[in-house]
Amino acid sequence: MEITQKNGNIILRVENLKMYFPILRGLIIQRKIGDIKAVDGVSFFIRRGETLGLVGESGCGKSTTGRAILQLYRPTGGHVYFEGKDLTKLKGRELRQMRRRIQMIFQDPYASLNPRMTVEAIVGEPLEVHGIAKGKAKRERVQELLAQVGLNPYFINRYPHEFSGGQRQRIGIARALAVDPDFIVCDEPISALDVSIQAQIINLLQDLQEQRGLTYLFIAHDLSVVRHISDRVAVMYLGKIVEMADRDELYENPLHPYTQALLSAVPIPDPEVEMKRQRIILHGEVPSPANPPKGCNFHTRCPRVMDICREKEPAFVDVGGEHFVACFLYSDKVAEESEVTTG
Amino acid sequence: MADTLLDVRNLTVRFYTQDGIVHAVNGVTYQVHEGETVAIVGESGCGKSVGVMSLIRLIPQPPGKITDGEVWFEGQNLLELPEDELRHVRGNRIAMIFQDPMTSLNPVLTIGYQIEEALQLHLGLSRTEARQRAIELLKMVGIPDAEKRIDDYPHQFSGGMRQRVMIALGLSCNPKLLIADEPTTALDVTIQAQIIELVKRLRDELGMAVIWITHDLAVVAGLAQRVLVMYAGQIIEAGNVFDIYQDPRHPYTLGLLNSIPRLDKVGRRLEPIEGLPPDLLSLPKGCPFAPRCRFRIDRCLEENPSLSPVAPGHEVACWVDVRTGRPR
Structure with missing residues (x-):
């Protein structure tokens, strides 16, 4: 596969990742009658210290991709190489040890903190699980972490309900940082927060990245936020990555018709810009991942659809300068698997 | 300028709760x-929803x-309108659509039934005419x-279709x-782009007025003629859409615009508004934004x-005056 041959200091490489969830029918005797193809053959890489926006x-499967990387779901197929080690093959103790290096920040700061645990217990738990610190040392470490994420260290005996949404998200970030990870999956970390608080968390994530050399996979639906925080961006549609490129390249020169439509749909807070903009309004809605269309996933809504798109699936190819796109407008190459199934 | 359709004066709404009085909308x-x-x-x-729900006494x-x-x-x-007369205004002269269409549609009735019901009630159409x-x-x-699709139930529609x-x-x-x-x-x-279009x-075809409530400044930039910015139950800035986005004069409006990343601009560090919105149970004396304000002077606290x-x-x-940082 083309992607794997690129060099650079690659920390994470995902190859042809698939995550299917079975559709079951029947009360007592359950039969599998199909699959929800939440993630269907996703490949990308992340360099050390950079942020990839998804x-x-x-x-579309972006959160499932994040969870499958951490092995919170066991992928149906494909590989996740973290520093060359295939996480999909790890189990038990080995996997737990790898989790010290990879952490996650969740979307909902209300659901991701146990309401019956104090801040000390929440942020300290990973320290104990991984045998990093206990007792007084743990307490000091927790206070240090709270200070780093901009919370008062004296809050350690408080419970989550005593904090606002933004403060809770800071607790979630402190918990992720506790084990001193290299790589953090940020799953919509600001979507549940108020506008004036979102910027606080974005700046915090950027500062921490700079101080600690962290690598982020930043999952979000807000394209303005992703442009702000990412070095490179991947766009997903119905379980597949349709386009991936450097941030500015993707936003200024989007190739895939879906990316173009998506970018044109994002409102800009400036009435003068808005008046001049031409929108590409997509018709119809996203098909079900239980029954994705034959050929290119996007052909049912694509304004530039061709005959071949309905028959074959385009390959995800580099059209120059690490700008990857899966579209027949730019390359005749057919995806490997689709050749097998249609042939 | 066109005639005034709706004139709201000094609207004040409180909630009397166990914890105390919530000052939701303050004049x-x-x-x-x-x-x-x-x-x-x-x-x-900030009281934006409660404020408009109160217009037709829906709180x-x-x-x-x-x-x-x-x-x-x-x-x-x-x-001051009696309830039965107000009912002729609600849904008839003033209509409302909400964030979550699933909770505002009745799940056990077909969408056709729900639309026809309104038509029969308000316009007195017969069943066949209503259909x-x-x-x-x-x-x-x-x-x-x-x-x-008129005979389908709400759950058979996707989120966007339900909003339609x-x-x-x-x-x-x-x-x-x-x-x-x-x-x-x-x-x-x-x-979202489909619904806004x-x-x-429909607004232009039917010539109706629209009040669009949102937390997202970007959404209304291309939609509204005038913008009211609310904070802690008060309107803190009001102006036409160009005034608000290109010449914001309130520190909060300015703060909001500087704190959101823009699709067409890159490389600038975001300037968050520090602190949290005030507790509506106990509003501070003085300007409610003063504790978070970069431009604060002594008078603001009083x-x-x-x-x-x-x-x-x-x-x-x-x-x-946010342009000079000095008192106006």
């Missing part, structure tokens, strides 16, 4:  | 002209209570196969005013400024 609309 | 005054689109922008808890009373104010609409003060009109409305909001159904329902009686309370917040960006088209004009049609509630 954008797409709800249900 | 809000504004007008909406015929055919005009006004956006009300603010963060959660639960108790614990809520409209303690002061007048709402003049087509020559009537809606706050005919309901199909027309569904076609108008872009529901494919309207003849068949809600809009059809809202428009069924040709309202003069449509109140849209975060109608696109739960939707994906491509679907739809509302714009006296709450009221809206006053800085330019024609542009009003700000602030003691300081």
Whole structure:
């Protein structure tokens, strides 16, 4: 595969990742009658210290991709190489040890903190699980972490309900940082927050990245936020990455018709800009991942659809300068698997 | 300028709860002209939803209570109208669409039934006429196969399609005013663009006025003619859309615009507004934004400024001129 041959200091490489969820029918004897193809052959890489933004609309599989990387779901197929080690092959103790290096920040700061645990217990738990610190040392470490994320260290005996949404998200960030990870999956970390608070968390994430050399996979649906925080951006649609490129290249020269439509749909807070803009309004809605269309996933809504798009699936190819796109407008190459199934 | 359609004067709403009195809306005054689109922008808890729900007395009373104010609409003060007369205004002259269409549609009735019910009740149409009109409305909001889908239940529609159904329902009686309370917040960006285009088209075709409530400054930049910015139950800045986005005069509006990343601009560090919105149970003396304000002077902690004009049609509630940082 083309992507794997690129060099650079690659920390994470995902190859042909697939995550299917079975559709079951029957009460007592359950039969599998199909699959929800939440993630269907996703490949990308992330370099050390950079932020890869993963954008797409709800249900496109971006969060599932993040969870499958951490092995919170066991992928149906494909590989996740973290520093060369295939996480999909790890189990038990080995996997737990790898989790010290990879952490996650969740979307909902209300659901991701146990309401019966104090801040000390929440942020300190990973320290104990991984045998990093106990007792007084743990307490000091937790206070240090709270200070780093901009919370008062004296809050350690408080419970989550005593904090606002933005403060809770800071607790979630402190918990992720506790084990001193290299790589953090940020799953919509600001979507549940108020506008004036979002910027506080974005700046915090950027500062921490600079101080600690962190690598982020930043999952979000807000394209303006992703442009702000990412070095490179991947766009997902219905379980597949349709385009991936450097941030500015992707936003200034989008190639895939879906990326073009998505970018044109994002409102800009400036009435003068808005008056001049031409929108590409997509018709119809996203098909069900239980029954994705034959050929290119996007052909049912694509304004530039051709005959071949309905028959074959385009390959995800580099059209120059690490700008990857899966579209027949730019390359005749057919995706490997689709050749097998249609042939 | 077109005639005034809605005239809200000093609207004040409180909630009497176990924990104390929540000062949800604190003396809000504004007008909406015929055919005009006004956006009300603010963060959660700023009173933007309660404020418009109170216009047609949709807040639960108790614990809520409209303690002061007048709402003049087509020559009537809606706050003093008897309940049965107000019912002829709600859904008929003033329609409302909400953020989550699933909770505003009845899940056990077909969408056709729900639209026809409104038409029979408000316009006195017969069943066959109502059904005919309901199909027309569904076609108008872009529901494919309207003849068949009219007999479907709400759960058989996707989020975007459900919001279209809600809009059809809202428009069924040709309202003069449509109140849209975060109608696109739960939707994906491509679907949001579809709904905004739809509302714009229908507004121009039907000549109705729109109040669009949102927390997202970007959404209304291309939609509204006038913008009201709310904070802690008060309007802190009001002006036409160009004033607000290009020449914001309140530190909070300025802060909001500087704290959101823009798709077309890159490389600038975001400037967050530090701190948290105030607790509406115990509002600070003075300006509610003062504790978070970069431009704060001593007077801000003592006296709450009221809206006053800085330019024609542009009003700000602030003691300081943000352009110079000195008192006005």
